[in-house]
Amino acid sequence: MKKSSEEFSMKEAILYSHKMAQLSKALWKAIEKDWQNWIKPFDLNINEHSILWIAYHLKGSSISEISKFGMMHVSTAFNFSKKLEERGLLTFSKKETDKRNTYVELTESGKELLLETMKSFNLDNNRIVNGSIPLLNLYGKFPEFLDLRAVVREIYGDEYMEIFHRSIEGIEQAYED
16 A cells, blocks of 8 residues: 555654665765775776676666666766777667667677676775675675665666666676676
């Protein structure tokens, strides 16, 4: 049963929104710092690494998909993709059946660089992983965040979650290979 705004108080809504904002901001700050430190030796920023990651796991993607899944404006996705193209890490193309969208695909150099970054991932320097180890020890697995996934699905829709799941499957497949 879907609740209407009359079934919860303004106080509850504000407190919930504030908790989500503060916890999300705190997590993002730790993730951002860890991520920047991880990719710094490869002369990449977070947006560029995210674009490489998305293009790799989705086996090529449109600038629109990168924008949606990478949580960046379309112009940001395009501009950072252009920088990666200039470095020889990805290529731009149009499809015969779809001239309106621009697609990117990793070059061999782009794939190699992304895989190098993955190999260099250092658990000792990752506060999110280390902060989750007590839960891993307690429950035998990392947190699943099912409630958070449900909220994200409600905000961004099924298409976002489909891309999310495809990227997770891509990561799992890459490690199996």
